[in-house]
Amino acid sequence: MKKVVLFKSASEDYKRAFTENNYQVVFVEPLRFSFINLDALKDKLALNEYEGLILTSPRAIDAVSKCWDPSKFVTWNMKKVYTVGPVSSQKITLSLGLEPLGSTAGNAENLAKLISTENTKTSKFLFPCGNLRSETLPNMLQMQEITIDSVTVYETKENESLKEDLIALNEGDQDPCCMVFFSPSGCEYIHRQLQTFNNKLSTLPHFAIGNTTAHKIENLGLEIAGVAAKPVPESVVQSVNSYFTPHQ
Structure with a gap:
């Protein structure tokens, strides 16, 4: 089962949508x-x-x-x-x-x-x-x-525990397959913290909840693997599935 990192507060709707598609979900809140x-x-x-x-x-x-x-x-x-x-x-x-x-x-x-x-x-x-x-x-x-x-x-504001959460994620037993971003400010805080330590996370496929967030990721010099057609769990899952299906 692939592990997906969602940079947002915990959500039963998102957890259910990804679990039903055979993904393990990890929530990391980058913002306060x-x-x-x-x-x-x-x-x-x-x-x-x-x-x-x-x-x-x-x-x-x-x-x-x-x-x-x-x-x-x-x-x-x-x-x-x-x-x-x-x-x-x-x-x-x-x-x-x-x-x-x-x-x-x-x-x-x-x-x-x-x-x-x-x-x-x-x-x-x-x-x-x-x-x-x-x-x-x-x-x-x-x-x-x-x-x-x-x-x-x-x-x-940036979540005070963001760097600690990212380090724990990077050192976990199972490597994530991708990361999903939900806001431009969250993208900026996460990217900035990932520059402060050696990690495997920066090379993961980056997905965005919408075009504004996607543009922010691109402005940070990163590639976009997919953008959800709508800001709902099902569309985010579809975006991730569309990327991994031909890559399997």
Whole structure:
């Protein structure tokens, strides 16, 4: 049974999808998150000047949920809420009680196109985000004269135990067959730590959850073995299988 390293927090959905395809899964979390500016976010949520809300990460959804008061924010039930994937879509419904749009968009570029086609140029959206956000979505929407009010609600930092986790992985009894990356910032932290000690991990095939993460890996001078067609477990497994099947 091949061992696959997933650089993300533990997930039963991913574990199940890979196990069913005869892979052993190891989760390594490269990131730590801390919430900031929640009072400012709560004040903005209380305003009635936005056509909608854009939530492109689980942490942004968590930040909003920490401020959420259904009795005070009833107007959001009549506004548009956009996200990029089915997992985030489900999280928004469960945490906020809202019905999001864009769950099949898959990435920021497709989401920006969807928002542009469904809204007028005078629209204004609230965009809670992280300190390392991509500028793709804001830039594309601003080109369409759609106003984006960005508020940084969480900070992304390197997991303090990342190097220790990587060394343990490198020295384990069974060598991994590949590594799957889930964020550009995670790619950067992992790559930087792998430069600090001799390892077998750097030569493994690198897979990405989406194009943004894939571009980051390539910018670090590394090759991409595959990119998931959608940011869901089944697509990630398919990407890995597609690589190893002709190589067996």
